[in-house]
Amino acid sequence: MEFTPVYNLPCLSGTDYAAYALYLQCLAEQLDATLFEKQMELDSFRNRYAGVWRNTVAMVSASGSWNTTVPTVTNLFWNDPVNPPSTGTAGSLIDPFRFNFPGAVAGGLYAVGGTVAMNQGATNGTYRWLSIDPVLFGSSGYVEALGAQDFSEETLSGGENLQTGFHVPLTLTTFTGLEGVPVGFDVSIFEDDAGNITIPIGGLTFWAVYIGDNTIIGGA
Amino acid sequence: MPGVTPNFSLPYPCAGETIDPAIFCEFSDALDAALVTVNANADFVANRPNARIDRGSGLNTFAVGVATNVQFSTEVFDNDTMVDLGADNAAITVVTPGVYWAQFMVGTITTFTTWTRYRMTITQNGTANIGRKFIYSTADAFFTANSIYGVLVCQAGDVIRGQYLWNGTGGPQVMNSGSLSMSFICDL
Numbered sequence: 001m002e003f004t005p006v007y008n009l010p011c012l013s014g015t016d017y018a019a020y021a022l023y024l025q026c027l028a029e030q031l032d033a034t035l036f037e038k039q040m041e042l043d044s045f046r047n048r049y050a051g052v053w054r055n056t057v058a059m060v061s062a063s064g065s066w067n068t069t070v071p072t073v074t075n076l077f078w079n080d081p082v083n084p085p086s087t088g089t090a091g092s093l094i095d096p097f098r099f100n101f102p103g104a105v106a107g108g109l110y111a112v113g114g115t116v117a118m119n120q121g122a123t124n125g126t127y128r129w130l131s132i133d134p135v136l137f138g139s140s141g142y143v144e145a146l147g148a149q150d151f152s153e154e155t156l157s158g159g160e161n162l163q164t165g166f167h168v169p170l171t172l173t174t175f176t177g178l179e180g181v182p183v184g185f186d187v188s189i190f191e192d193d194a195g196n197i198t199i200p201i202g203g204l205t206f207w208a209v210y211i212g213d214n215t216i217i218g219g220a
Numbered sequence: 221m222p223g224v225t226p227n228f229s230l231p232y233p234c235a236g237e238t239i240d241p242a243i244f245c246e247f248s249d250a251l252d253a254a255l256v257t258v259n260a261n262a263d264f265v266a267n268r269p270n271a272r273i274d275r276g277s278g279l280n281t282f283a284v285g286v287a288t289n290v291q292f293s294t295e296v297f298d299n300d301t302m303v304d305l306g307a308d309n310a311a312i313t314v315v316t317p318g319v320y321w322a323q324f325m326v327g328t329i330t331t332f333t334t335w336t337r338y339r340m341t342i343t344q345n346g347t348a349n350i351g352r353k354f355i356y357s358t359a360d361a362f363f364t365a366n367s368i369y370g371v372l373v374c375q376a377g378d379v380i381r382g383q384y385l386w387n388g389t390g391g392p393q394v395m396n397s398g399s400l401s402m403s404f405i406c407d408l
Contacts, residue, residue, distance in 0.1 A: 021237065038262075039258050045265050050371070077408065207370065
């Protein structure tokens with residue numbers, strides 16, 4: 001029996017008249033394998049890694065200092081059942097909030113971003129600050145900043161503040177997924193007066209979407 | 221009993237079975253069905269659900285301090301019947317469940333005395349899931365356009381809208397451009 005050069009499909013030759021059954025089996029199995037490979041490639045493209053996470057614990061800035069609570073998150077969506085993500089890792093005040101990708105994430109181009117809705121206490125402070133920093137973490141902690149978004153307001157009257165509907169714009173960045181090197185978000189909030197600001201339960205929503213592997217960006 | 225392949229159930233005769241034309245027919249039918257399955261997936265990948273609607277002039281205006289859904293006048297593209305401007309010109313309705321990239325833009329805003337801030341929101345079934353407040357000074361440079369965007373986890377039938385609110389004096393504001401779009405990222 002001979003085989004075609006590209007997809008390795010079997011061809012009957014002049015001496016194979018007794019091998020029809022084997023021929024059909026070989027043809028069927030090779031077609032099945034080829035189609036299945038294409039189907040998996042399509043599924044992979046159609047269902048690229050994507051995750052959406054939301055906080056389940058409020059984040060509070062003590063008066064005149066940085067936030068003192070560390071929110072944990074729940075997964076609104078994650079499409080890799082083999083590698084379930086962390087549900088949030090408690091950090092220090094330097095790393096007050098982060099979620100982890102699973103260890104075996106694919107390397108390549110990811111779009112990461114989120115939305116933050118904040119609430120303010122009864123008293124307006126005069127200076128408020130919010131920082132969102134996507135970062136790579138290693139076994140010993142912080143490794144590399146992937147891009148940051150800082151927002152602040154000063155001396156604003158009531159109502160003109162960061163209290164509601166605060167949106168973190170897209171941070172488009174790349175990183176190489178490595179076993180045991182999670183990606184997280186640092187979130188810090190600060191208010192210098194008695195009107196503590198809080199991020200309520202459900203006020204933090206972060207997302208990450210895999211765009212493509214390193215070959216499309218020429219990375220390592 | 222013929223054997224079948226593990227993924228697409230393509231039939232083949234086992235040793236000792238009679239080989240007649242029927243097995244070739246069954247094989248072809250199964251192969252045909254497998255190709256339909258793979259091609260359907262390929263078509264979906266090449267044409268993932270996307271919709272965008274644009275705003276021109278002559279639509280709804282915006283009273284100071286009132287969150288108002290932005291209306292749109294032009295369907296730029298829609299490959300999943302998500303848009304029906306005749307029935308609702310302020311919405312994109314999700315048909316295929318999935319994770320979507322949402323974007324909302326406003327622009328060419330006129331007719332106000334003073335303008336101190338504005339808020340843009342993308343709502344999902346009435347809930348503000350993406351939003352941002354902007355501080356604005358009338359004395360600043362001429363306002364042209366601004367956008368917000370983010371990721372939404374959507375079910376079929378979810379209604380997506382762009383909402384705009386401004387504070388200042390005068391008005392109501394007129395908005396002569398803008399857009400709302402939804403782009404499929406992945407299945408749920």
